[in-house]
């Protein structure tokens with residue numbers, strides 16, 4: 001395959017080769033990124049991309065679906081079994097369409113939801129004004145408490161009682177603590193709202209038993225499949241049986257056309273992998289690694305929002321280190337440590353020049369790294385943040401990072 005690509009389009013082939021080397025040679029700490037297995041990537045790169053399949057298994061608009069139907073049925077069964085769901089829709093192209101489909105299934109344009117604000121760790125598609133979710137629906141947004149960085153459940157309750165939303169949304173992109181799904185469910189019940197959980201970031205932790213599952217509490221659960229779950233880029237919606245019809249209709253034909261069958265097959269493969277004991281150990285190791293990294297960073301004086309982490313990520317306010325998030329992320333990247341600049345709750349800087357960085361352990365844990373490597377990594381981060389302009393230091397750490405990466409090869413290559 002690679003040689004065909006080189007023959008057909010060397011320009012793209014060369015860039016893929018360069019990206020392959022980059023992904024192998026750096027420590028990837030962006031908490032939403034991971035390494036999919038070779039089996040997942042084989043399915044993603046398969047001939048299934050050639051087939052159109054609008055509709056659902058047994059009820060399609062085009063002929064020639066015998067293999068596609070079988071694949072989609074397997075993916076649905078594996079998703080239901082893994083997460084204990086009554087129904088699964090495996091067709092969403094990714095998390096954003098999965099969320100929007102859920103809104104269209106449960107609300108009418110103009111209805112309102114209560115959801116977490118983007119600057120406090122929520123996601124764009126949870127009703128942020130510039131998005132489709134914020135254009136079609138009104139969102140009243142809760143955040144975290146300034147005192148301890150934890151979700152302010154009193155605020156959730158107050159907003160719910162005041163606005164009587166159709167949906168309460170929880171789940172986050174930059175929240176380092178366990179989410180109390182039972183407390184959200186209680187508030188949703190009090191005001192007659194449905195509870196939607198976007199577990200994109202923690203789906204792999206939930207699958208592996210390293211984070212409580214939202215399934216017993218939520219009416220609908222959405223997720224991407226490529227973060228801690230370690231599948232291809234795609235999405236899933238899990239829901240109760242009585243919502244099956246509305247959810248399926250909202251995905252197709254409301255939001256999407258033909259499903260991406262190559263992605264559905266790769267999701268099925270990833271779900272099979274996620275049901276293994278090996279994956280359970282992986283999910284717990286992600287959290288163990290994050291805790292070690294967090295406590296060593298705190299020993300170095302880093303200000304972690306909420307004072308640590310319970311999951312795969314940490315959000316660091318760099319104000320006390322006198323360096324902006326983007327400057328820090330750029331300096332770290334020079335040393336082969338890749339993270340992203342991120343707003344912190346109550347950020348005094350703007351969204352394009354935020355005060356923090358967000359780091360996570362899913363990808364480095366996929367490489368088999370453990371406690372010793374987390375301690376080294378925290379020390380390197382500290383050294384770089386102390387001297388962000390020291391090129392010699394960056395080059396020295398970059399060489400050490402490369403040696404570490406060679407000792408812990410990335411899976412899937």
Ligand code: DSN
Pocket residue numbers: 032095123173
């Ligand atoms: N872009 C993802 C993240 O980095 O968290 C969320 O969609």
